[in-house]
Amino acid sequence: xxxxxxxxxxxxGLTHVIDKGLGPRxxxxxxxxxxxxxxxxxxxxxTAYVTRNLERKLDVLRDKPVVLGGTFFEVVYLKGQIDEYxxxxxxxxxxxxxxxxxxxxxxxxRKLELIADLARDFTVLSEVGSKxxxxxxxxxxxxxxxxxxxxxGAWKVITEAREGGPAGIFDSDGGMRxxxxxxxxxxxxxxxxxxxxxxxxxxxxxxxxxxxxVNLGNIPPDEVIPLETLRLGLxxxxxxxxxxxxxxxxxxx
Amino acid sequence: xxxxxxxxxxxxGLTHVIDKGLGPRxxxxxxxxxxxxxxxxxxxxxTAYVTRNLERKLDVLRDKPVVLGGTFFEVVYLKGQIDEYxxxxxxxxxxxxxxxxxxxxxxxxRKLELIADLARDFTVLSEVGSKxxxxxxxxxxxxxxxxxxxxxGAWKVITEAREGGPAGIFDSDGGMRxxxxxxxxxxxxxxxxxxxxxxxxxxxxxxxxxxxxVNLGNIPPDEVIPLETLRLGLxxxxxxxxxxxxxxxxxxx
Amino acid sequence: xxxxxxxxxxxxGLTHVIDKGLGPRxxxxxxxxxxxxxxxxxxxxxTAYVTRNLERKLDVLRDKPVVLGGTFFEVVYLKGQIDEYxxxxxxxxxxxxxxxxxxxxxxxxRKLELIADLARDFTVLSEVGSKxxxxxxxxxxxxxxxxxxxxxGAWKVITEAREGGPAGIFDSDGGMRxxxxxxxxxxxxxxxxxxxxxxxxxxxxxxxxxxxxVNLGNIPPDEVIPLETLRLGLxxxxxxxxxxxxxxxxxxx
Numbered sequence: 223x224x225x226x227x228x229x230x231x232x233x234x235g236l237t238h239v240i241d242k243g244l245g246p247r248x249x250x251x252x253x254x255x256x257x258x259x260x261x262x263x264x265x266x267x268x269t270a271y272v273t274r275n276l277e278r279k280l281d282v283l284r285d286k287p288v289v290l291g292g293t294f295f296e297v298v299y300l301k302g303q304i305d306e307y308x309x310x311x312x313x314x315x316x317x318x319x320x321x322x323x324x325x326x327x328x329x330x331x332r333k334l335e336l337i338a339d340l341a342r343d344f345t346v347l348s349e350v351g352s353k354x355x356x357x358x359x360x361x362x363x364x365x366x367x368x369x370x371x372x373x374x375g376a377w378k379v380i381t382e383a384r385e386g387g388p389a390g391i392f393d394s395d396g397g398m399r400x401x402x403x404x405x406x407x408x409x410x411x412x413x414x415x416x417x418x419x420x421x422x423x424x425x426x427x428x429x430x431x432x433x434x435x436v437n438l439g440n441i442p443p444d445e446v447i448p449l450e451t452l453r454l455g456l457x458x459x460x461x462x463x464x465x466x467x468x469x470x471x472x473x474x475x
Numbered sequence: 476x477x478x479x480x481x482x483x484x485x486x487x488g489l490t491h492v493i494d495k496g497l498g499p500r501x502x503x504x505x506x507x508x509x510x511x512x513x514x515x516x517x518x519x520x521x522t523a524y525v526t527r528n529l530e531r532k533l534d535v536l537r538d539k540p541v542v543l544g545g546t547f548f549e550v551v552y553l554k555g556q557i558d559e560y561x562x563x564x565x566x567x568x569x570x571x572x573x574x575x576x577x578x579x580x581x582x583x584x585r586k587l588e589l590i591a592d593l594a595r596d597f598t599v600l601s602e603v604g605s606k607x608x609x610x611x612x613x614x615x616x617x618x619x620x621x622x623x624x625x626x627x628g629a630w631k632v633i634t635e636a637r638e639g640g641p642a643g644i645f646d647s648d649g650g651m652r653x654x655x656x657x658x659x660x661x662x663x664x665x666x667x668x669x670x671x672x673x674x675x676x677x678x679x680x681x682x683x684x685x686x687x688x689v690n691l692g693n694i695p696p697d698e699v700i701p702l703e704t705l706r707l708g709l710x711x712x713x714x715x716x717x718x719x720x721x722x723x724x725x726x727x728x
Numbered sequence: 729x730x731x732x733x734x735x736x737x738x739x740x741g742l743t744h745v746i747d748k749g750l751g752p753r754x755x756x757x758x759x760x761x762x763x764x765x766x767x768x769x770x771x772x773x774x775t776a777y778v779t780r781n782l783e784r785k786l787d788v789l790r791d792k793p794v795v796l797g798g799t800f801f802e803v804v805y806l807k808g809q810i811d812e813y814x815x816x817x818x819x820x821x822x823x824x825x826x827x828x829x830x831x832x833x834x835x836x837x838r839k840l841e842l843i844a845d846l847a848r849d850f851t852v853l854s855e856v857g858s859k860x861x862x863x864x865x866x867x868x869x870x871x872x873x874x875x876x877x878x879x880x881g882a883w884k885v886i887t888e889a890r891e892g893g894p895a896g897i898f899d900s901d902g903g904m905r906x907x908x909x910x911x912x913x914x915x916x917x918x919x920x921x922x923x924x925x926x927x928x929x930x931x932x933x934x935x936x937x938x939x940x941x942v943n944l945g946n947i948p949p950d951e952v953i954p955l956e957t958l959r960l961g962l963x964x965x966x967x968x969x970x971x972x973x974x975x976x977x978x979x980x981x
Contacts, residue, residue, distance in 0.1 A: 223782070223783055224783075224816055224819030224820055225816075226777070226809075226812060226815075226816035228777065228804070229807075242697065242698075242701050243508060243509060243697060243699070243700030243701065244504075244508075244697075245503075245505055245507050245508045245509075246504065247503065247753060248501070248504050250751075251750075251751030251754050252751055254751050254752065254753075254780065254781050254784070255749060255750075255751045255779050255780050255781060255785065256749060256779070256780065257780060258780055267704055267709060267710045268704045268707065268709025269700050269701065269704055269709075271479070271481070271704075271709060272511075272512065272700055272703045272704060272709070273508050273509070273700060274507065274509065274510060274511055275508060276476070277476055277477075278507070279508065293709070293710060293714065294709060297481065297708070297714065297718065298481070300718060300719075303481065306479060309479075310477055310478075310479035324711060325711040444748065445748075447749030447775050447779060448748050448749065448772075450778040451773055451774045451777075454777075454778065455803070456773060456774025456775075456777060456799070456800060457774060457799060458773065458830060458859045461803065461831050462832070466806075495950065495951075496762060496950060496952070496954065497757075497761075498756075498758055498760050498761045498762075499761075500754075500756070500757040500760075501754070519954075520962060520963045521957045522953050522954065522957055522962075524732070524734070524957075524960075524962060525764075525765065525953055525956040525957060525962070526761050526762070527760065527762065527763060529761075531760070532761065546962070546963060546964050546967065547962060549967065550734065550961070550962055550967065550971065551734070554735075556732075560732065563730055563731075563732035567730055577964060578964040578967050579967070579968070606964045
């Protein structure tokens with residue numbers, strides 16, 4: 223391979239990818255070109271349940287941690303089938319599980335017990351934040367809940383940013399709740415958090431705010447390479463901030 | 476395959492997929508994971524005409540009904556080449572045809588004759604509704620036209636909802652014309668209609684309004700699995716409505 | 729292959745495709761169905777630099793001119809590594825290069841020198857226009873700069889229309905700057921310009937304004953076939969304008 227080295231910085235940010243139903247060939251192709259930049263793959267909400275030949279797809283993804291979406295966990299909880307779910311995950315060879323309460327109500331104490339219980343057998347990602355855009359939590363609620371879930375055994379906590387609509391850490395106009403996010407990060411520690419950032423605008427915002435090593439989640443598979451360029455300053459949106467000290471504007475005037 | 480059964484309901488809704496130019500490998504991959512949930516594949520508007528190796532693509536799709544887009548029919552009509560078109564469809568092994576008048580004017584009587592004529596050799600899908608967002612029909616016009624086309628021999632009638640912009644059953648703000656759609660469905664019968672619903676918001680709306688068995692059209696290939704989860708209540712958007720009786724809100728307060 | 733000939737017009741418009749990270753299998757598939765309609769492939773901004781197995785991807789694309797994105801050139805310029813960049817391009821077997829100054833400032837005289845220098849070894853595409861939506865140039869600036877860059881040795885000049893946001897030839901509301909574009913084209917000559925047109929609305933606008941042979945750029949790979957139908961009048965958006973003389977409206981009244 224011909225070499226060209228721009229001597230860019232390095233980063234340790236997790237890229238948490240959301241899959242909504244790619245087939246095995248598409249995943250092989252994706253891993254070939256972008257596998258270096260994929261930390262974990264979520265099969266979004268209940269998509270795995272309706273996917274034919276799921277095992278073939280999981281086989282292609284065998285070198286990556288795979289986790290089923292939190293909304294699917296919520297359905298399982300509603301149906302009272304958590305033990306069967308654990309068995310199914312084990313049978314599929316999955317080592318990670320996501321626990322959320324973005325759509326249904328799970329009492330906080332129960333959620334913490336579930337995290338602790340599942341953490342005995344799985345690496346737990348737990349998500350805080352409602353998918354309902356009319357629900358806004360305070361900084362104190364966010365940080366307390368995130369910390370409680372980490373203490374209960376979650377490996378990482380995820381902040382909800384519903385794809386395709388403002389909710390969670392986005393305000394009702396779709397903008398970022400800047401102050402809120404800054405306070406959450408400083409109290410909980412950015413390394414413990416995966417911030418959902420499904421759009422390029424949100425991804426660039428997080429990279430500028432927290433640097434290239436921020437953990438970002440719900441990245442569509444075809445946005446993994448573009449996100450990597452945002453982290454490294456190889457795209458217009460973050461070029462100056464990442465590559466130039468101080469990020470002063472150098473645009474032609 | 477490890478088994479996990481949530482004992483969800485079943486549905487008989489058609490999922491009518493719109494393709495805008497996928498290649499044969501992508502279709503193989505899609506069918507592997509989502510083939511169970513695909514009822515019919517439309518090669519949108521005139522895309523088939525400019526697709527190289529079309530036969531190889533059709534060969535991959537041989538187990539699904541394939542239909543060329545209605546706008547292509549309108550071009551053929553304008554060019555006066557309907558007989559050649561029928562021959563071409565037969566040569567390609569296609570058994571379905573779509574007839575629309577969303578862009579050009581075809582007198583109603585002529586459209587009904589065309590439906591009756593093509594229904595002798597093909598399964599006809601006919602579409603009502605203008606792609607022009609300034610054109611709004613009354614309930615009486617919608618229901619009369621849809622019923623006439625069914626009587627003329629159409630297998631299903633499609634209600635236009637132009638991708639990427641409000642038209643047909645969407646109002647000029649892009650919202651659903653709720654009352655209109657309810658009346659159309661009750662007069663014409665929902666089983667006879669395929670409602671175009673290219674966006675998740677529209678799909679969720681139809682599932683909540685008419686239940687999981689509603690026939691939905693113009694579903695992008697990568698939205699087939701997500702739509703199936705909407706029908707089954709495995710996604711936040713319809714979880715409560717599909718899985719919980721009455722659909723009362725159970726969100727944390 | 730069964731034949732069906734609508735005797736449509738022909739066009740000589742370039743279709744300049746932007747890739748943001750497809751894998752080799754996806755490109756094979758794309759070329760199979762749409763290869764006839766792809767003139768040149770740009771690996772957008774710095775995506776090539778973070779793509780694993782880049783040579784395998786380039787091997788699939790060997791029959792098309794491939795160019796790396798202009799923003800990547802800007803990074804290379806900032807880093808002072810233009811000679812290494814030229815060597816890398818040559819080692820990769822690339823024959824085209826893009827030069828832009830949409831994000832960083834390059835003095836005009838320096839940009840013209842760079843174009844002249846690189847044009848000795850490569851076919852140069854140079855881009856005018858800022859990615860910053862607050863920057864608006866006058867017609868006189870646009871035409872002077874475009875002409876200067878052609879005189880310096882650029883094969884084609886590209887007018888910036890930032891994907892996902894208004895900039896360059898779009899006004900701050902995202903609309904086309906109609907008069908501006910008309911004047912630019914008449915002074916510089918449409919055959920010398922590639923107009924970036926990432927959305928269907930922009931593509932249809934250009935086809936209606938300049939005819940099917942307009943050169944269009946930043947076309948996503950899965951929009952190549954749809955664009956070809958727009959050029960030929962096989963989609964509702966341009967059917968009347970392309971297929972019917974005068975383009976008078978023939979819609980049902």
